[in-house]
Amino acid sequence: MPLAEFNIGTLKYDWEDPRVADFRDNLDRVYDIARRSPGYVWHMENEDMEAAQLEAGGPLGGNPRTASTLSVWADVDSFRHFVFQTVHKQFYDRKAEWYDLDQQGTRLVMWWVAEGHIPTVGEAMERFHHLENHGNTDHAFGWDHVRP
Secondary structure (H helix, E strand, C coil), X not given: XXXXXXXXXXXXXXXXXXXXXXXXXXXXXXXXXXXXXXXXXEECCHHHHHHHHHCCCCCCCCCCCEEEEEEEECCHHHHHHHHHHCCHHHHHXXXXXXXXXXXXXXXXXXXXXXXXXXXXXHHHHHHHHHHXXXXXXXXXXXXXXXXX
């Protein structure tokens, strides 16, 4: 079954702040690598994700410092390869520069989806909260639930 993933965090600084520039200015580069990666199926495009992030009263809370992604991969191994064995890893390793990790707790949730299913932000947040409240289950899980 395909794997959906959603990650979310709140940046330490505004998107326009120079301290976030390396992160912000490389989003398209990282997404381009994702699109060319084996097992990539889909991701919510920047404009749609930004609209969801800024929607007042929406599932992501409307915080202008929110940074999130929602994507679908053919399987865990494809997603794991993208995260840890492409240029994405260089940015992943720098996350403490851009996010206050001690204040954020859970930042990633994964779940299985039916072939052809495109998840919504609302669905992603439901899975995210399920993982926060119940830990790893077949409904919502993190990396430690799918170790190689």
